[in-house]
Amino acid sequence: MRLATWNVNSIRSRVDRAIAFLDRHDIDVLALQETKCRDDQFPFEQFEAAGYEVVHVGLNQWNGVAIVSRVGLADVEVAFPDQPGFDKNAGDSLIETPVVEARAIGATCGGVRVWSLYVPNGRAVDDPHYTYKLQWLSTLREKAAGWLADDPEAKIALVGDWNIAPTDDDVWAPELFIGKTHTSAPEREAFQSMLDLGFRDVMRPFAPGPGVYTYWDYTQLRFPRKEGMRIDFILASPALADQVKDASVDREERKGKGASDHAPVIAEYSAAIPVIET
Secondary structure (H helix, E strand, O other): OEEEEEEOOOHHHHHHHHHHHHHHHOOOEEEEEOOOOOHHHOOHHHHHHOOOEEEEEOOOOOOOEEEEEOOOOEEEEEOOOOOOOEOOOOOOOOOOOOEOOOOEEEEEEOOEEEEEEEOOOOOOOOOHHHHHHHHHHHHHHHHHHHHHHHOOOOOEEEEEEOOOOOOHHHEOOHHHHOOOOOOOHHHHHHHHHHHHOOOEEOOOOOOOOOOOOOEOOOOOOOOOOOOOEOOEEEEEOHHHHOOEEEEEEOHHHHOOOOOOOEOOEEEEEOOOOOOOOO
């Protein structure tokens, strides 16, 4: 089974690349982030023509997550339980109900519980969005701990754009990020807390750093200068991580006209895929 995750940065602009990627790597399940469209705007037909089912949640031109699968889609959940919302008026006198954004969708695919996650960016350490990010991660950890407690043998994949570079090896110039988001101590501690539960970063054993990245900003020639960050991850529960055979970043997808600023992460597992009756 091949599982991939990709912050595609607008699926309508890159649907052809996504379909070609699925074919080239023989992908069974693809989690997408930053689809940047409403549900009625998502290009379902192209994926279905290629033999895949799709679930998607998108509310507007921001955020948006999806799961694309050819090994089944069952028990779909939009947002994880108690997923925090963001109060766009935080800090202002006007208080509104926080909006639960389109940042998480889960489904069971070929016996694996896959969550496509787009963790909040944080913006700046003194921004309300940073507090929201940490709250979002804390709640996710609480729910993930419960899933493993309920079934220690559960095969769970928490995948997507985590907007955290968990170690200095995961960013080209750590000194440039001191006091900024993505590398701050609370963010790194939140990421480590997921590993402390037993989830594993399945790619790192096969692609040791430094210099292995998944994101390069469009500006200042970051990609050709190899100035990137590793912020996209497949975190697997112990039962699933034990079955990993290989994992990598498809850096080629960051090249060429119309590329996303992220590259896909791919993991291959030895688990047999259940036959899907039609």
